[in-house]
Amino acid sequence: MGQxxxxxxxxxxxxxxxxxxxxxxxxxxxxARTGNWGDASSGVTHHQTYGTGWGGYVLIEVEDPEAFGxxxxxxxxxxxxxxxxxxxxxxxxxxxxxxxxRDAK
Numbered sequence: 001m002g003q004x005x006x007x008x009x010x011x012x013x014x015x016x017x018x019x020x021x022x023x024x025x026x027x028x029x030x031x032a033r034t035g036n037w038g039d040a041s042s043g044v045t046h047h048q049t050y051g052t053g054w055g056g057y058v059l060i061e062v063e064d065p066e067a068f069g070x071x072x073x074x075x076x077x078x079x080x081x082x083x084x085x086x087x088x089x090x091x092x093x094x095x096x097x098x099x100x101x102r103d104a105k
Contacts, residue, residue: 002045002063004090007037009083010055023082030074036060039074043067055083 011020030039036046043064050057062068075085 002061005060005062005087006090007058007060007085007087008055009058009079009085011083012081015082020082023079026078030078036071037075038071039078040067040071044071 027037031037031046033039034041036044037049037058038044043062044067045061045063047059047061050059060071062071072087079085
């Protein structure tokens, strides 16, 4: 299993609908080609996208740091003018504290 990341995207203030629609259009094309929003042909696996009124979240798994770099660059170049995007590495807290929780019983 690779490193899991929670990607967050927040729509930028003042972006007009045409610019947002164009960015989403490019994203849909990338997703159709590669199965992820960052146009990575391998090394980044998309697990789920969650939308909100202000943007949303994407759960991805990264197997290849170079592919992840390209994934991030695609976001910056394609969506950077319409959304602020961040990536947070995730770790399994349930597994990390499993023994502690078991001992608390």
